[in-house]
Amino acid sequence: MSNPYATQQRSQLNSAPAEKAEGWALIETARRLEAAKQTPSDREGVLTAVRLNWRIWTIIQASLVEPDTPLPREIRENLLNLSRFIDRRSAELIAKPDAPEKLEVLININRQIGAGLMGNPGGTDAADRPAAPATGARETGAASLLEAQKTGGASTEV
Numbered sequence: 001m002s003n004p005y006a007t008q009q010r011s012q013l014n015s016a017p018a019e020k021a022e023g024w025a026l027i028e029t030a031r032r033l034e035a036a037k038q039t040p041s042d043r044e045g046v047l048t049a050v051r052l053n054w055r056i057w058t059i060i061q062a063s064l065v066e067p068d069t070p071l072p073r074e075i076r077e078n079l080l081n082l083s084r085f086i087d088r089r090s091a092e093l094i095a096k097p098d099a100p101e102k103l104e105v106l107i108n109i110n111r112q113i114g115a116g117l118m119g120n121p122g123g124t125d126a127a128d129r130p131a132a133p134a135t136g137a138r139e140t141g142a143a144s145l146l147e148a149q150k151t152g153g154a155s156t157e158v
Helices: 006-013 018-038 043-064 073-095 101-116 139-151
Strands: none
Touching: 018 043, 018 101, 043 073, 043 101, 073 101
């Protein structure tokens, strides 16, 4: 039996602008990282959440280096620097998944960037805010983010 609320959300997400899909992916991944942090004895759970987050950020990195990315250079460079930090932190966590306190910074980054993409830069409940207009992000990136979330990141080992 399917959950009608989940079905409605999936439907809305599939037709959402790319920025909304990216924001949702980051916020959902932050939720999964938080759950992993709450059960640090589940090493596989921590690894799964970190790998998924790393995969999401790899997709974001790929879209940032596209020549037709509409973002201003300074924002693109800042996001690429942030993604390099996430790469390093993810590698640390995969090497030593028994340090769940290191997840906190990834959770905070995802929540802040995700809220901004959802049109809610203050980080409060994004559902209470009107949708922000699309700024031309690539739809293929959003589709990749959606696919990463649906598969749980399990199809690509990072």
